[in-house]
Amino acid sequence: MKNLLLITMLSIFGSSMYAVSIYSEDFSTDASSMFTPVANAGDAEASLTHNAGGFLELSGVNPSDGVGKAYIWLANVGVPALSAEDVTISFDLKYDGPMVGAGVHFLTDNPGSGFTPLFDMQTLGINESTWTTVEHTISGINPGHTNIQMQFQLAAGAFAGAGGTLLLDNINVSQVPEPSTYALIAGFAVFAFVAIRRKIK
Numbered sequence: 001m002k003n004l005l006l007i008t009m010l011s012i013f014g015s016s017m018y019a020v021s022i023y024s025e026d027f028s029t030d031a032s033s034m035f036t037p038v039a040n041a042g043d044a045e046a047s048l049t050h051n052a053g054g055f056l057e058l059s060g061v062n063p064s065d066g067v068g069k070a071y072i073w074l075a076n077v078g079v080p081a082l083s084a085e086d087v088t089i090s091f092d093l094k095y096d097g098p099m100v101g102a103g104v105h106f107l108t109d110n111p112g113s114g115f116t117p118l119f120d121m122q123t124l125g126i127n128e129s130t131w132t133t134v135e136h137t138i139s140g141i142n143p144g145h146t147n148i149q150m151q152f153q154l155a156a157g158a159f160a161g162a163g164g165t166l167l168l169d170n171i172n173v174s175q176v177p178e179p180s181t182y183a184l185i186a187g188f189a190v191f192a193f194v195a196i197r198r199k200i201k
Contacts, residue, residue, distance in 0.1 A: 019088055019174035022079045023148070026170050028054045038072040038151070046071050055169035057096060060154050062162040069156040069163065077148045079173060085112065086176035087138050089150065092131040092169040093121065099164035101157035106134070109149050112142035131169065137176065148173050 025031055030050035040046060046060040060071030089108070099122065106118040118136045126132045150171070156163035 019176045021172055021174045023077055023173040024171065026054065027056055032056055034075045034077065035073040038074045040069040041071045041073050048073055055167050057165055057167055058152060058154065059165040060156060060163045062156040062160060065159045068158040071154040071156065071163065073152050075150045077150065077173065079146060079148055081144045081146050082141060082175060083143060084175040084177065085140050085143060087141055087148065088135060088174045088176055089138070089148070090133060090135040091171045092133050093126050094131045094167040095126060095128045096165040096167050097128065101159060101162035102164055103155040104166060105153040105155060106136060107151040107153065108138055110138060110141045111145055113138045113140045
């Protein structure tokens with residue numbers, strides 16, 4: 001009986017420690033239309049394609065010297081009305097070949113939180129052989145908001161050949177429980193603890 005009580009309590013607290021997913025996309029089918037090319041992502045040398053392996057390929061290679069390029073792909077993702085102010089976005093990245101003279105950035109712009117960048121993601125260990133999971137938490141989004149903006153950017157240097165191809169997979173958007181939610185769960189857990197303990201006596 002004591003083991004049952006312990007398992008029950010761990011289940012209650014364990015389940016409360018995880019954020020609630022409100023959107024996910026694994027690109028098993030072609031969902032490239034969710035992105036809109038911005039700035040130089042609309043140029044002839046840039047492309048966004050769905051790979052049959054179940055991921056997206058975002059590519060841009062500067063064709064000339066003298067002017068840098070900002071290849072940006074923008075997605076506005078519809079979500080249920082937010083009940084929390086903090087949202088965590090995660091996604092998997094990988095290079096398809098060398099990334100030459102280019103920065104890889106992620107940016108959002110949502111009501112309440114404003115412009116929240118995650119610059120120089122290449123420092124996170126993104127490489128050509130394995131997928132790297134990136135996680136970015138946005139604080140202060142207006143509760144009730146029903147859209148999450150995401151921008152994936154290749155900032156190519158001002159010389160011919162700068163840039164490369166970024167592979168993108170498994171986008172997930174989660175709400176992070178507020179402290180008040182944890183307090184409510186803790187209160188419920190205490191109530192459950194007392195009820196179960198009385199029952200097994």
